[in-house]
Amino acid sequence: xxxxxxxxxxxxxxxxxxxxxxxxxxxxxxxxxxxxxxxxxxxxxxxxxxxxxxxxxxxxxxxxxxxxxxxxxxxxxxxxxxxxxxxxxxxxxxxxxxxxxxxxxxxxxxxxxxxxxxxxxxxxxxxxxxxx
Amino acid sequence: xxxxxxxxxxxxxxxxxxxxxxxxxxxxxxxxxxxxxxxxxxxxxxxxxxxxxxxxxxxxxxxxxxxxxxxxxxxxxxxxxxxx
Numbered sequence: 001x002x003x004x005x006x007x008x009x010x011x012x013x014x015x016x017x018x019x020x021x022x023x024x025x026x027x028x029x030x031x032x033x034x035x036x037x038x039x040x041x042x043x044x045x046x047x048x049x050x051x052x053x054x055x056x057x058x059x060x061x062x063x064x065x066x067x068x069x070x071x072x073x074x075x076x077x078x079x080x081x082x083x084x085x086x087x088x089x090x091x092x093x094x095x096x097x098x099x100x101x102x103x104x105x106x107x108x109x110x111x112x113x114x115x116x117x118x119x120x121x122x123x124x125x126x127x128x129x130x131x132x
Numbered sequence: 133x134x135x136x137x138x139x140x141x142x143x144x145x146x147x148x149x150x151x152x153x154x155x156x157x158x159x160x161x162x163x164x165x166x167x168x169x170x171x172x173x174x175x176x177x178x179x180x181x182x183x184x185x186x187x188x189x190x191x192x193x194x195x196x197x198x199x200x201x202x203x204x205x206x207x208x209x210x211x212x213x214x215x216x
Contacts, residue, residue: 002215019190019201026183027209063179108212127208129201 003034003068004127005101007111008094011037011045015057020129024110028066035110036068038101041094070101088120099124139165 004024013021028035045058061067073081077100084103085096099121102109107125109117114128141149149161158164191198 001213004209004212017186017190019187019198020205022183022186022190023198023202023205024209026187027206029180029183031209031213033209033213060179060182063175064183065176106215110208110212127212129205129208 001033003036003105003107004028005036005038005098005105005107005109006041007098007109007114007117008038008041008044008092009112009114010110011041011058011061012048013112014061015045015049017057018112020112024129025061025064025066029064033066034068035066036070036101036105036107037062038070038094038097039072040097044092044094073097084121091116091120095120134162 010021010024014025025035027033042058049058071077081093081097081100084100085091085093088096095116098109098117101107102124108127109124110127110129111117112128112130114126114131117124118126149158149164152158152164153161158167
């Protein structure tokens with residue numbers, strides 16, 4: 001069964017209690033479908049939630065059994081993610097990070113806003129609930 | 133009643149747990165692992181209950197919109213599972 005890489009837009013939306021993001025996590029949990037949470041995307045979502053913001057929403061999400069960490073962005077991953085980022089240096093790092101994970105695992109990226117990833121990495125399979 | 137199972141741990145994690153047991157900071161390696169598993173299951177259960185409450189509140193605010201969102205998301209997640 002294919003898992004899903006969560007784009008930063010999903011994590012940010014989840015922290016804001018957006019129904020689409022919450023339903024996506026629920027659907028994955030109900031079907032034991034792995035959700036990969038990339039480290040930079042998660043960091044971005046926490047930063048947008050702010051020190052007194054909606055970080056607890058993300059804390060709760062990370063406690064669900066279907067959430068898979070990526071092991072962080074360390075020395076071993078840096079050259080590979082850097083190479084992907086160099087293909088589209090104008091995008092945020094978390095977009096390149098999601099593309100790298102998706103290519104490596106052959107998984108779909110789930111996004112609420114799919115435009116940045118689609119524009120930069122058209123080969124990466126993308127699922128956007130708001131689009132027909 | 134207990135069940136004996138074999139688990140593999142990273143070397144550094146196994147050494148840390150073993151050291152705790154030797155220093156009597158936990159009754160045994162098994163007790164420590166059992167406590168960690170119970171804690172993880174408990175956190176998962178609390179998170180699941182919390183998510184159910186959030187979804188119920190969202191649906192109560194806008195039942196029609198929520199059901200449309202649910203249908204769209206269900207479709208894309210099913211496609212992802214199928215690898216499409």
